[in-house]
Amino acid sequence: MNVLEEIDQKGEVTNIALEAQAALQDGDTERSARLFRKAGEMLEASVAGLARPSERDLARFLAATHYDKGGANPEAARVCDRIQPRRLPSRVRHLYPPFLKDVRERSAPGYRDNYDRTLLEQFQFAMKAGNQSSAQKVIDLLKEHPYILPPTLMAHVRASCCEVLGKRRAATLFYQRAWQFDPDNGFYPYAYLNSLCKEGKHAEAWKIVEVQLKEQPGARWSIYALSTLHAIPMSLFEASSDFDNRLWHEHLRNIVFLFMRSIHTMSPAEKRALDPLIDHAFLLAWVSYLELDDIRGQKEVLERWIEARPHSPRPYELRGLMTYPGPASERDFREAVRLGSRDPLPYYFLAHDALTSGRFLECERQCDRALRSVPEPAIRADLLVWQAVSRWSLGRDREQVRPLLAEARNLRPDDVPIAELARAFEENGRAAHPPVPIKWEDDPTWVEQAKRRFGEDMMRRSESERPHPDNIAA
């Protein structure tokens, strides 16, 4: 009987170690820790039954290995203290010094905190800057130190880093794993379905949603359904041989209806779990009614949204847009601003109204806030012109006006009114104010164009501004 046979007579340690390793490979580190510890204890217990010092130290080396693999660092260190390297069998002796070094590092004070900090720094840099090198560093750190993070968080971090590295399939599978570890988390099913759609596996994602909607027809799965449905390009629906526009609209309407009905019946726990997704779900519901040309539906969504999320500026922005122009619209835009809107939309329309009323100071201020929100070029051009007119009317230094007009002309080189305004400004010589007070007059189609532009922009942003798990984790 050789020493391994004596140590593991019935193969039980091998069975436990295999199960532990499988769990570790699955990311289930709570389970692998438990099983490796058990294997370590069995190996340590086998020492007493061995006659030769070399065999006893081999058994200790094996025990320490299993403790170490399970993250039981103090136990590994304790067992190593009893090993005399020169007594180890020659075939394994060379393995001991690097192992001992690792054990000492992992049992030293501050080990977990140090690696936790390093992981967090690299992870934040990977997420904020999309830095692939940092993302790879995080992946590699977790390979060597899999017990720093709990299983769910580790799966999430791995998924996010794989996204940065362009490893889409791996990202999807890790998000799926995170969901399995934490089924109550509201975010992971969303992240998993979102990742499937990014892989182009829309049909697979939709199948999961359909099954779950039948079993759990509540707010949670209606939110995921809305999100998944909107992630599927229309071209895929239309390419299907049995696509029926009317049926698709009915499908969309049913899901929005389910969402609207269930949103107010969520338990507090569910609200907390789904909190990062709710605003986006309402936006998708509104966009759905926009696609269905259902104005009543759009208004109802906004009213429910305001009721459910009184601190969210978005529904006020959209209601203001729908009812513009008028006092009700202005009230909504001002409420959106009060709630801290970071969208150019309310500032844009408030700036315009201030301009047409000759309130140049307010116009200048609103343009400034809108421009800070990085609006798209057509909107930016309008804001630059209005701000230029306001500053000129206020008698500001001409060097505060000229660059605005220059940039506006750059953005819209064929725009005749902008060109005429710029010419008038230059022909005015050194005079601070315009020769006559400017009374702004819009193109007759301006309102319609502006509303359509923002509506389309909102539809685009309903996709580009999908919540991401790392807004939470980081």
Place this chain on the structure above:
Amino acid sequence: MSDESGSRDNEKVVAFRVIEVASLDERHRRKDLIRVFGLSVLHRLAVDPARAEAGAWKRPVRVDRIAPGPEPERREEAREIGWTGLTDLLERCEVISEVLNQQEITEKAAIGVMLLLIHELEGAVLNTVLPIGSGSDYLVSVPGRDGRIEVEVSGIKSGGAGEASSRLGKRTRERL
């Protein structure tokens, strides 16, 4: 063992059955051998260093062995290792390289292939396989004809038959 093509004088031209990774647990009457070692075998044969063609379910391997017997004979055999029915495992290959380092995958793949071959060729059944140290080394014990024996396994991710042969010679000299 290598997957280089080309014939040798003493190569047997015999049709052997495909050695399926899916049979690992059953061969050695253990759970989790497929999950632990089979996954790495699959990764090395089907994904990295060379991705198998879509729809391929096996890969040829060249086995260089000295068969035991009254007159030990060295011979090379062309075998095939397959992964029929292991769709889920193939999918998990996409994440294993984000969980284990390359050396670990290679070592586990080597152990997996050894377990397949030692049962297929010698009828040997695993007794013990335990990790030792902080690298990717394992101690393996397999019953031999006269009692249990220990097995030496070594893997390289990619390389020719010459390199494998040289590694085998070195490990043989170290052990014997």
